[in-house]
Amino acid sequence: MMKRIVAALALCLFAGFATATFVDVASAAEKKSTKAMDKNKATKRGVKGALAESKDKEGPSSLQIGVGVGSVFVAYAVVKWL
Numbered sequence: 001m002m003k004r005i006v007a008a009l010a011l012c013l014f015a016g017f018a019t020a021t022f023v024d025v026a027s028a029a030e031k032k033s034t035k036a037m038d039k040n041k042a043t044k045r046g047v048k049g050a051l052a053e054s055k056d057k058e059g060p061s062s063l064q065i066g067v068g069v070g071s072v073f074v075a076y077a078v079v080k081w082l
Helices: 002-022 032-051 063-081
Strands: none
Touching: none
């Protein structure tokens, strides 16, 4: 029993060390001009005005709607029979 606990602890430590060693640091928050621009949009026009500039004005296609509706039936089948 003690060997399993020690092995699990060692595995967790190794996974944490590997994650800390091989993962790059995210630097998305360094751009201050984008943050100021987003704040400017929200204060001047409100959230509704900022979202109105969306490039996707067509909405979902019929294929996308069909896939969305079909996924509901597939999820039901998976939960019921698996």
